Amino acid sequence: MFTVFNEELAQLAHGIRDRHQSFARGEWTEESLAAHQLQEFRRTIAYVKEHSPFYGRHLAACDPAAITSLSADELAAVPFTTKDDLRREFEAVLSLPMSKAWIFYETTGTTGRSTPCPRNNTDSLHNNTALTVYYDTIFRQFGDEQVIGVSGPTELHAFGDTFGDVCRNLGHAVAKMWPHSPMVGYDRALETLRVLPATGLFSTPGMALSLAKKAYAAGLNPRRDFNLDVLMCTGELASPSLLENIGALWGARAYNALYASQEASVMGAGGADGRLYTAPLLNLYEVIDPESGLAVEPGADGVRTGELVVTSLYQGSKPLVRYRTGDLVRLGAADPAATLPATSLEVLGRTRDGLVIGGHRISGYDLEELVLSRPRGYLDYQLVIDAVDGQDELTLHLEVPSDRDGVSVDESAIAEVVRERLDVPVTVEYGTLSSVTTTGAMVSWKAARVEDRRLATPDGERAAALALTSGRAQ
Incomplete structure (x- = not known):
C-alpha cells in the first residue's frame, strides 16, 4: 500500500x-x-x-x-x-x-x-x-x-x-x-x-x-x-x-x-x-x-x-x-x-557445473533428468562418480521412506538409459544421505548433488557446501 x-x-x-x-x-x-x-x-x-x-x-x-x-x-x-x-x-x-x-x-x-x-x-x-x-x-x-x-x-x-x-x-x-x-x-x-x-x-x-x-x-x-x-x-x-x-x-x-x-x-x-x-x-x-x-x-x-x-x-x-x-x-x-x-x-x-562422464559432456539438468526419470517416492538423492580401471562408473544414492510407501524404482530401466546416453554402468544404493544435499541454493547443484571421486580433493564449492552444513539448524 x-x-x-x-x-x-x-x-x-x-x-x-x-x-x-x-x-x-x-x-x-x-x-x-x-x-x-x-x-x-x-x-x-x-x-x-x-x-x-x-x-x-x-x-x-x-x-x-x-x-x-x-x-x-x-x-x-x-x-x-x-x-x-x-x-x-x-x-x-x-x-x-x-x-x-x-x-x-x-x-x-x-x-x-x-x-x-x-x-x-x-x-x-x-x-x-x-x-x-x-x-x-x-x-x-x-x-x-x-x-x-x-x-x-x-x-x-x-x-x-x-x-x-x-x-x-x-x-x-x-x-x-x-x-x-x-x-x-x-x-x-x-x-x-x-x-x-x-x-x-x-x-x-x-x-x-x-x-x-x-x-x-x-x-x-x-x-x-x-x-x-x-x-x-x-x-x-x-x-x-x-x-x-x-x-x-x-x-x-x-x-x-x-x-x-x-x-x-x-x-x-x-x-x-x-x-x-x-x-x-x-x-x-x-x-x-x-x-x-x-x-x-x-x-x-x-x-x-x-x-x-x-x-x-x-x-x-x-x-x-x-x-x-x-x-x-x-x-x-x-x-x-x-x-x-x-x-x-x-x-x-x-x-561450470557441466560434467564429462564416460567421455560424454552433459549438463546438470540433463544428468538429473536422466537418472531420476525412473525412480519415484524418494526423499533425497545424490550421485557419486568414480573411475575404476579407467572406466567411469555412477552410483545413484536414494533415501526412501522406511516403509517404502509410494516408492517405485526401476533399476534396470535406469541402467539402460544411462548406458545409452553416457555409456557407463550405474548402481542404485539406498540409505540415509547427509545434509550437504540441502546446500544447492547456497552453493551450487553440483556441490550439493555430486560427489566426484575422480578428483583427488573436493573442489572449492564442494568444500564450501560441506562447511555450510555444520552451521545450519537440522
Whole structure:
C-alpha cells in the first residue's frame, strides 16, 4: 500500500500492471515488443552511464543514441558485465545510493565476496508485477481460499519479501518460515504447515524434499497429513522428473516457479502449463557461446543453447547491462498453445557445473533428468562418480521412506538409459544421505548433488557446501 503515499509511484504501478497484463493476454506484436525492448535498452545504457561510477567507466565508449537495433552485431559493441566486475566494483556498480532503496539484500557469499543488491520501489514494482501476472495462471487453478508457506534461505534474501508481496497481490495469505533458522527449525515449520493448513509452499526443491523427509521421521505422511495443492520450487536446478517426484511425495503439483538471482532479479517465471517463461518486459535476453562470447544461432528446432546474458529493461537501484549470468540455458521459441506468449526457458545449470562422464559432456539438468526419470517416492538423492580401471562408473544414492510407501524404482530401466546416453554402468544404493544435499541454493547443484571421486580433493564449492552444513539448524 506504500504507493498510496506517492502519486508518482501509484501511476507507475498502474502502468506496469497494465503492460504486463496486456502482454500476458497476447496483445503485443513482435514489432511492438522489439520497439519497447530497444527503447528501454537505450534508456538503461544512458541511465547507468549517468548514475553508476562503474558503468560510467565501463560504457564510456557507448552512445545509446547510436544503438539503432538489438542485432547481435550492435549488441557486441557493448561490453559484457561479469560476476568478477560485481565483486571487484562492489557498491560502484549501483546506480542509486542505498538511501534511495527500500530494502537491502546481498548475495550469499558462500563461494566469493558478497555483493550488495539493494532494491528500490521501481525494482520491486517491475519484478513483482511480472510474477503476479504469471503466477495468477497457476494459483487460479486451486481456488481463492489459499494459505501459502514461504521457506527461503536467509533473511538477507529477496525470497520472503518477493513471494509475500506477490501472494498479497493475488489475495492469498502467507506464512513465512525459515526451517534452517534455530528459532524455527523443521519441526515448527512442519507444525505450522499442518495447523494453518497451508495449501501451497514456496521453497527450493531441496527444502521440499527435506520437509518431506522430516515429516516421515516424525511419523507423518506428507500426502495424507498435509493439505498442499501446489509447490512453487525455485533457487536450485529442477528437472521435470525431480519436480514430478516432489509432487508425488506431497500429493500436489510441483512447478519450477522462478529463475532469478539476487544480482539480476527475475529472469524467468512459471506458468500454469509447467513451462518456465522469459519475462521480455523486464529483460533483454541473449544466448552466447560461453567460450567465445559470440551469439548463438537457433538450431533447426528454433532453440538456442548457451550461456544466458541479460540486460535490465527498467531503471532502478542496480540495472545490469549485458550481464553474463554464468548459467547454461536452452531458450525456445514462443508457442501459440502455451500459457504465456513468451519464449520458454530451460536452465541447465551453471556453465561450470557441466560434467564429462564416460567421455560424454552433459549438463546438470540433463544428468538429473536422466537418472531420476525412473525412480519415484524418494526423499533425497545424490550421485557419486568414480573411475575404476579407467572406466567411469555412477552410483545413484536414494533415501526412501522406511516403509517404502509410494516408492517405485526401476533399476534396470535406469541402467539402460544411462548406458545409452553416457555409456557407463550405474548402481542404485539406498540409505540415509547427509545434509550437504540441502546446500544447492547456497552453493551450487553440483556441490550439493555430486560427489566426484575422480578428483583427488573436493573442489572449492564442494568444500564450501560441506562447511555450510555444520552451521545450519537440522
